[in-house]
Amino acid sequence: xxxxxxxxxxxxxxxxxxxxxxxxxxxxxxxxxxxxxxxxxxxxxxxxxxxxxxxxxxxxxxxxxxxxxxxxxxxxxxxxxxxxxxxxxxxxxxxxxxxxxxxxxxxxxxxxxxxxxxxxxxxxxxxxx
Amino acid sequence: xxxxxxxxxxxxxxxxxxxxxxxxxxxxxxxxxxxxxxxxxxxxxxxxxxxxxxxxxxxxxxxxxxxxxxxxxxxxxxxxxxxxxxxxxxxxxxxxxxxxxxxxxxxxxxxxxxxxxxxxxxxxxxxxx
DNA sequence: CTGAATCCCTGCCGATACTG
DNA sequence: CAGTATCGGCAGGGATTCAG
Numbered sequence: 001x002x003x004x005x006x007x008x009x010x011x012x013x014x015x016x017x018x019x020x021x022x023x024x025x026x027x028x029x030x031x032x033x034x035x036x037x038x039x040x041x042x043x044x045x046x047x048x049x050x051x052x053x054x055x056x057x058x059x060x061x062x063x064x065x066x067x068x069x070x071x072x073x074x075x076x077x078x079x080x081x082x083x084x085x086x087x088x089x090x091x092x093x094x095x096x097x098x099x100x101x102x103x104x105x106x107x108x109x110x111x112x113x114x115x116x117x118x119x120x121x122x123x124x125x126x127x128x129x
Numbered sequence: 130x131x132x133x134x135x136x137x138x139x140x141x142x143x144x145x146x147x148x149x150x151x152x153x154x155x156x157x158x159x160x161x162x163x164x165x166x167x168x169x170x171x172x173x174x175x176x177x178x179x180x181x182x183x184x185x186x187x188x189x190x191x192x193x194x195x196x197x198x199x200x201x202x203x204x205x206x207x208x209x210x211x212x213x214x215x216x217x218x219x220x221x222x223x224x225x226x227x228x229x230x231x232x233x234x235x236x237x238x239x240x241x242x243x244x245x246x247x248x249x250x251x252x253x254x255x256x257x258x
Numbered sequence: 259c260t261g262a263a264t265c266c267c268t269g270c271c272g273a274t275a276c277t278g
Numbered sequence: 279c280a281g282t283a284t285c286g287g288c289a290g291g292g293a294t295t296c297a298g
Contacts, residue, residue: 026196027174027196033248034251040254044271047167071274097279100280114246122166123149124239125162172291202261203292229261259298266293268290277280
């Protein structure tokens with residue numbers, strides 16, 4: 001039996017802290033799972049774009065209408081970044097007018113619980129002063 | 130019979146999307162719970178500092194030893210930021226040499242599950258290409 | 259020992275203008 | 279319609295130096 005010899009049965013064997021060797025990195029490396037996720041969510045507007053797509057697939061124009069004060073350039077940046085991160089799929093429709101359809105990948109849909117966790121902490125948190 | 134209604138309970142009644150009016154904001158406002166949490170976690174090294182303090186209380190020097198390539202200034206910045214965000218408590222010890230003790234607040238400890246969620250997604254995620 | 263002040267450099271964000 | 283090109287402002291991060 002390859003039993004773990006642990007003095008504290010207290011820590012959970014979830015793939016997180018502190019059982020995984022990656023949990024002992026001493027600098028912000030791109031290989032750290034936490035960094036990977038934060039990198040995917042990085043940038044202003046990013047979580048709002050994901051929220052829109054969690055509700056339904058959207059085209060570029062629909063996203064622009066849903067987030068009126070977001071400029072074309074930044075929206076384009078975010079969509080490119082999220083696509084490259086494997087969070088979104090982009091499909092250009094041939095014909096006129098050209099439409100580009102965006103939808104979450106399975107990994108993107110798995111961000112739902114992550115956003116929920118972020119929401120829950122922020123909702124419960126009452127900042128001091 | 131407080132059984133969960135199966136099928137499609139339409140929305141989960143969790144305090145998140147899309148039942149809360151705050152879930153309909155159309156720009157990144159500081160009042161959005163997700164933004165609050167991301168603001169607390171903002172900045173390089175921040176999550177690593179929190180990880181250290183999730184394991185045990187630490188002094189400034191202990192943190193510096195745990196994260197050797199983190200400069201004094203940035204460590205100081207992070208600790209000030211997290212303290213102001215209500216994530217950790219600072220206690221200066223009188224006497225010599227001066228030591229400052231850092232520990233997580235209850236809210237700070239509640240970041241554990243949040244980091245776990247970030248970890249889980251990043252660990253499961255296999256970026257394309 | 260524990261920071262604060264300063265400087266420089268880089269990268270993000272927004273606005274505007276332009277193309278397939 | 280769905281972007282790309284370019285530019286400027288500004289905040290973040292690192293190194294160094296100074297102070298309580």
